[in-house]
Amino acid sequence: MxxxxxxxxxxxxxxxxxxxxxxxxxxxxxxxxxxxxxxxxxxxxxxxxxxxxxxxxxxxxxxxxxxxxxxxxxxxxxxxxxxxxxxxxxxxxxxxxxxxxxxxxxxxxxxxxxxxxxxxxxxxxxxxxxxxxxxxxxxxxxxxxxxxxxxxxxxxxIIKRSTAQPNDLLVVTGDLGGAYMGLQILEREHSVYLANPHMQPEMEGYDYILQRQLKPEARTDIRNTLEELGISPTSMIDISDGLASEILHLADQSKVGFHLYEEKIPLDNQTISTAEELNFNPVIAALNGGEDYELLFTICPNDYEKIKNHPDFTVIGHAVEAQQGNYMVARGSHELIKLTAQGWDAFLKRQ
Amino acid sequence: MxxxxxxxxxxxxxxxxxxxxxxxxxxxxxxxxxxxxxxxxxxxxxxxxxxxxxxxxxxxxxxxxxxxxxxxxxxxxxxxxxxxxxxxxxxxxxxxxxxxxxxxxxxxxxxxxxxxxxxxxxxxxxxxxxxxxxxxxxxxxxxxxxxxxxxxxxxxxIIKRSTAQPNDLLVVTGDLGGAYMGLQILEREHSVYLANPHMQPEMEGYDYILQRQLKPEARTDIRNTLEELGISPTSMIDISDGLASEILHLADQSKVGFHLYEEKIPLDNQTISTAEELNFNPVIAALNGGEDYELLFTICPNDYEKIKNHPDFTVIGHAVEAQQGNYMVARGSHELIKLTAQGWDAFLKRQ
CATH class of the missing domain: 3.30.1330.10 (PurM-like, N-terminal domain)
Structure with a gap:
């Protein structure tokens, strides 16, 4: 302690x-x-x-x-x-x-x-x-x-959750799923330690995802970046409970739906390699892991040119009419997978 | 529950x-x-x-x-x-x-x-x-x-704790010690219940002090009353931890001392009778009991006439120079008793 x-x-x-x-x-x-x-x-x-x-x-x-x-x-x-x-x-x-x-x-x-x-x-x-x-x-x-x-x-x-429009682009900052994979490494090494207190924890090669879990940062820098780019998001939320859960919040409060493209979800290499090592799908970590503290927001389609090559941002989908629902378009197959709120729910997942 | x-x-x-x-x-x-x-x-x-x-x-x-x-x-x-x-x-x-x-x-x-x-x-x-x-x-x-x-x-x-002056009068709203005596009754009846769940709790005759403990009110009405009287307190604090502790806070932050008169401390009859029944000094309940949620404030001596007969207020003492310290003048003997912070200290009293 x-x-x-x-x-x-x-x-x-x-x-x-x-x-x-x-x-x-x-x-x-x-x-x-x-x-x-x-x-x-x-x-x-x-x-x-x-x-x-x-x-x-x-x-x-x-x-x-x-x-x-x-x-x-x-x-x-x-x-x-x-x-x-x-x-x-x-x-x-x-x-x-x-x-x-x-x-x-x-x-x-x-x-x-x-x-x-x-x-x-x-x-x-x-x-x-x-x-x-x-x-x-x-x-x-x-x-x-x-x-x-x-x-x-x-x-x-001030930007609320409730003001996205159909056809708006869905944008995320940074990369996702890292904090969750960092937690998996911490929990694994803690179990090893509990079983044998003389074992040294193996933390090497996990520095980025451990930092994402142990010392995350709030994206208070994004406000200035967006202002410099001349972009005013139409709605915004932070990603504390996982991408899927946050998309559903935006959809619910803005009365729209979202189509999310699996292949666009930004993942760090260390998140991917650790997920592979633990036989886990890194996209699940991004969708349901939580604690990434990145920002998820929508912009007018006209603003696409301003943001498309910026290293801080990734366009991952777009808003649709509410009755079209919330789906992830799967990589390769283009199958539509319904988004469900399996976010960090303190009462469900960790009790 | x-x-x-x-x-x-x-x-x-x-x-x-x-x-x-x-x-x-x-x-x-x-x-x-x-x-x-x-x-x-x-x-x-x-x-x-x-x-x-x-x-x-x-x-x-x-x-x-x-x-x-x-x-x-x-x-x-x-x-x-x-x-x-x-x-x-x-x-x-x-x-x-x-x-x-x-x-x-x-x-x-x-x-x-x-x-x-x-x-x-x-x-x-x-x-x-x-x-x-x-x-x-x-x-x-x-x-x-x-x-x-x-x-x-x-x-x-806005009225702070740090702006009382020597010679200011010390005033309290309502009466004190009731919430603490109410707690004693609740604890007594709870012990009886735990020893024998078939016993009916004896709550009759304790309605006022039980209400002081279970459903206290915040004195948000005092702001208007003081405004109507044309009084602007020179410092103010609420009594959540007991009168002694709050006086010491005012003294500390205003860099003054206080002389408090035991005989002036307002006590309800039910507080006094319950204290007698439990062989307890009701003044101790007022000084150290806490949770009364009354207001304690100081006023200019010139404002005394405006407040002296008002049923909501009791003048209980006055501010002195800091080096004169914080004392209670005992009833009858006029002995000076040093005030100490025996307030509701969650770490000391209830651990």
């Missing part, structure tokens, strides 16, 4: 709840002009000016969303922030502030909270967001992390 | 995570003019106009903050919202929106979530706040509730 196993451990009761919050948050400075008042009062204050305030919240539970057997706490803190900022990126908002709630059992010493907050601090620095509030409590069970993130944007620049 | 024990129970897996969120939130309408977009997209959108956005978050864990053995889920949902709105009231902000995160083990069927959300819905109606976002997940342990609440206010009307 802790990176440095020799750190002397301090029980949380030596600081108390208020002392712990103060200890963890006092090094966080406010950098955003919209952060008027941060941690320490009954509530924080944001000064949004003329902008709209965009808010999201995620709750992550131990052994459902993460396993502390192979996820370092620092990475967990970073990733918990990233998953929220990804939601803001999917609205085309600029992330500005976060609030952090933690419930943790007594097996977590002060040093564990420090590592978690070191990861949160790193994400705050990298994405230039301010920690402005939080709450920390004991729990009788494992660790639960709740993060709320706040962003700002002009009303006309 | 469930009010109607005969309800047929539906496992969450029949709805799935997305289905559950949709099912729980689809009846919540948006009423606040500042709520531009609610549940269902990557994030919610708030339109604050010229106002400042005030944000707070609380995380509540089973068997730390609540015991489902004697707290109905509907009350729990209501109270979880109230505790956040109380934080906004303490900033003098108008509550407008909430986001709800839930982590719950598989022992909670859909009907349990429905009851919890029924309580949340009741609080939303009563306080005219909109549910605009949330996240629901399974957990391997008990129930963890994380609520973030958003409010709006003009910059010059």
């Amino acid at each position: 802790l990176e440095d196993k020799k750190t002397p451990l301090t029980p949380v009761s030596t600081l108390g709840e208020f002392g712990l919050i103060k200890h963890l948050t006092e090094k966080f400075a406010l950098e955003q002009p919209s952060s008027s008042l941060g941690v320490g009062d009954d509530a924080a204050i944001i000064h949004p000016g003329e902008k709209r305030v965009v808010v999201t919240t995620d709750i992550l539970a131990e052994n459902v969303h993460f396993n502390l057997g192979y996820v370092p706490l620092k990475h967990l803190g970073y990733k918990a922030v990233v998953s929220n900022l990804s939601d803001l990126a999917a609205m085309n908002a600029v992330p500005t502030q976060i609030l952090v709630g933690l419930a943790a059992s007594n097996r977590f010493p002060v040093e564990a909270f420090e590592e978690l907050y070191a990861g949160i601090a790193l994400a705050c620095q990298h994405y230039k967001v301010d920690l402005i509030g939080g709450d920390t409590t004991s729990s009788q069970a494992g660790l639960v992390i709740s993060i709320s993130a706040i962003g700002l944007q002009d009303e006309e620049k | 469930l009010e109607d024990k005969k309800t047929p129970l539906t496992p969450v897996s029949t709805l799935g995570e997305f289905g559950l969120i949709k099912h729980l939130t689809e009846k919540f309408a948006l009423e606040q003019p500042s709520s531009s977009l609610g549940v269902g997209d990557d994030a919610a959108i708030i339109h604050p106009g010229e106002k400042r956005v005030v944000v707070t978050t609380d995380i509540l864990a089973e068997n730390v903050h609540f015991n489902l053995g004697y707290v109905p889920l509907k009350h729990l949902g209501y109270k979880a919202v109230v505790s956040n709105l109380s934080d906004l009231a303490a900033m003098n902000a108008v509550p407008t929106q909430i986001l709800v995160g839930l982590a719950a083990s598989n022992r909670f069927p859909v009907e349990a979530f429905e009851e919890l959300y029924a309580g949340i819905a009741l609080a939303c109606q009563h306080y005219k706040v909109d549910l605009i976002g949330g996240d629901t997940t399974s957990s391997q342990a008990g129930l963890v509730i994380s609520i973030s609440a958003i409010g709006l206010q003009d910059e010059e009307k």
Whole structure:
């Protein structure tokens, strides 16, 4: 759990709840002009000016969303922030502030909270967001992390899920399925370790997919890239639960259907080779794996020329009328395969 | 746990995570003019106009903050919202929106979530706040509730903890210690029930303190009352952790001290009689009990005439220079008793 196993451990009761919050948050400075008042009062204050305030919240539970057997706490803190900022990126908002709630059992010493907050601090620095509030409590069970993130944007620049039109092109950033294949490697090596703690984990050659799983990034860069290209997406969502599930969300909320081309789905070579090694179809990892934190959006067909050769983007399909449904066109056979939501469903897959 | 024990129970897996969120939130309408977009997209959108956005978050864990053995889920949902709105009231902000995160083990069927959300819905109606976002997940342990609440206010009307001055009067709303004495009765009757499930709980004569514990209200009404009286507090905090702890917070952040008069602390007759019955000092319940959700604030000495006979308010002390410290002047003896933070500290008192 802790990176440095020799750190002397301090029980949380030596600081108390208020002392712990103060200890963890006092090094966080406010950098955003919209952060008027941060941690320490009954509530924080944001000064949004003329902008709209965009808010999201995620709750992550131990052994459902993460396993502390192979996820370092620092990475967990970073990733918990990233998953929220990804939601803001999917609205085309600029992330500005976060609030952090933690419930943790007594097996977590002060040093564990420090590592978690070191990861949160790193994400705050990298994405230039301010920690402005939080709450920390004991729990009788494992660790639960709740993060709320706040962003700002002009009303006309916010992009929703509900505004795609038939014939719009479906575009994805980066590549997919890597985070899922990284998880498979981590779980395999953890099983080996549990069976024989003297075995060294074999992580070499998996660096990209392990990073996709352990230290994903939110695509907050895409907002600027699209602006430079003169493209305004007609709808957008982030890929946290797998491509299939996200396409169905866009379809449902925009009242359209989508045709997705299997051969167009962007996959990294390491995702493909690891999938082959584990006798797994990498397209399934992309469709149902989740946690890639890439963005999925639609654009007007007229914008195709602006985007077609850009390395950040891949056109993977197009929107159709709702009654035409949601299908993947299979590679080679061109068979139509119905898209189903087998996304990361915490209640179904991991209970 | 469930009010109607005969309800047929539906496992969450029949709805799935997305289905559950949709099912729980689809009846919540948006009423606040500042709520531009609610549940269902990557994030919610708030339109604050010229106002400042005030944000707070609380995380509540089973068997730390609540015991489902004697707290109905509907009350729990209501109270979880109230505790956040109380934080906004303490900033003098108008509550407008909430986001709800839930982590719950598989022992909670859909009907349990429905009851919890029924309580949340009741609080939303009563306080005219909109549910605009949330996240629901399974957990391997008990129930963890994380609520973030958003409010709006003009910059010059926001009241912080850090702006009290020496000689300001210390004022409290309502009465204190009731929620703590209510908890003692609930715990006593729960122990009796556990020892003999055929015993009927004796709740008669404890209605006021039980309501203080099970269905507390946030003092969002005080903002208007103070405005009508022409009083602008110089600092404010809500009483969630006990009077002593909150006084020390005001003192710490305003860099002053406080002298509190024991004989002035407002106690309800039922709080006093129950404390006598349980051989407990009701002043200790007020100082250290917590969960009263009253407001504690300071006013200029010149405002005394405006407030002195108002039934909602009691002047309980005054601010002094920081080096004079924080003391309670004992009833009768006038002995000075040092105030210490023995507030509701989740890590110390309930682990």
